[in-house]
Amino acid sequence: MSDHTAVESNRSHWDENASTYNSKFEKTILQIIAEVQARLDWIGVDWIEDSSGNETSESSSKGPTKEVRLLDYACGTGLVSRALAPHVTQCVGIDLSEGMVDEYNKTVENQGIPHSEMFAQVGNLLDESDPSPAALSGPEFYNFDIAVVGLGFHHFDKPSFAAKQLAARLKPGGVLLIIDFLPHGDHKHNHDHPAAHTVTHLGFSEEAVKTMFEEAGVGGRFEYDVVGKGIVFHGVKEEGNTMSRSVFMARGFKL
Numbered sequence: 001m002s003d004h005t006a007v008e009s010n011r012s013h014w015d016e017n018a019s020t021y022n023s024k025f026e027k028t029i030l031q032i033i034a035e036v037q038a039r040l041d042w043i044g045v046d047w048i049e050d051s052s053g054n055e056t057s058e059s060s061s062k063g064p065t066k067e068v069r070l071l072d073y074a075c076g077t078g079l080v081s082r083a084l085a086p087h088v089t090q091c092v093g094i095d096l097s098e099g100m101v102d103e104y105n106k107t108v109e110n111q112g113i114p115h116s117e118m119f120a121q122v123g124n125l126l127d128e129s130d131p132s133p134a135a136l137s138g139p140e141f142y143n144f145d146i147a148v149v150g151l152g153f154h155h156f157d158k159p160s161f162a163a164k165q166l167a168a169r170l171k172p173g174g175v176l177l178i179i180d181f182l183p184h185g186d187h188k189h190n191h192d193h194p195a196a197h198t199v200t201h202l203g204f205s206e207e208a209v210k211t212m213f214e215e216a217g218v219g220g221r222f223e224y225d226v227v228g229k230g231i232v233f234h235g236v237k238e239e240g241n242t243m244s245r246s247v248f249m250a251r252g253f254k255l
């Protein structure tokens, strides 16, 4: 699949499915959020204390004393931002699909969260012919403490280029975190699977992800953790059954 085809397939598929994504995948989204939140220490960022309501020394009325900034790349409706928002000072989402970005920003607005603390922007950092797009060149799109891609890497044509592009947006010592599928069978010919034509990779082994991180300069203290129970995709059927996938989280520090 060429760059152009993957990008266009993804854009149109996710635009069409943006408004139903949260309701269709509600249980799956909550399951992944819980798995991310269970790994805060393992991810290894120097988080701010939970600012979602529990008063702590750092989340007192004075607000957090340090900045912790999250890049949620291929953010969709904002799963990763939802999981990590209580522990960072700013969430910046980027996604190819305007529909997904609209859903992300609608939720932020409905929750009364200031734009300066959480927003998403339409964009693509993965076009090798335009690797530094003007829309993503402002200082708000650089120097992140952590960049995360939740279930996006298997939609990218060149995951290794994606890792390099995201690494470039991190501070030295920043963390790249990828959440994606372990290697699995081919579902491209399964007509019940609506997103099949947007998928470019059938999962990633630990070895493949480690090489990708090392080549991108984010191989420091690399770890690949398999989510024990696997993740059930309640809204998707595969061979007549509800789709279930083994999921990993991989993280490394920018050297």
Ligand SMILES: C[S@@+](CC[C@H](N)C(=O)[O-])C[C@H]1O[C@@H](n2cnc3c(N)ncnc32)[C@H](O)[C@@H]1O
Residues within 6 Å of the ligand: 007, 010, 011, 014, 073, 074, 075, 076, 077, 078, 079, 080, 094, 095, 096, 097, 100, 123, 124, 125, 126, 149, 150, 151, 152, 155, 156
């Ligand atoms: C399965 S959804 C995951 C969304 C969200 N991260 C989550 O975990 O719910 C995949 C997302 O990747 C986005 N995407 C695909 N290719 C992209 C690219 N080259 N740049 C930015 N986003 C991309 C799609 O638009 C879609 O929103």
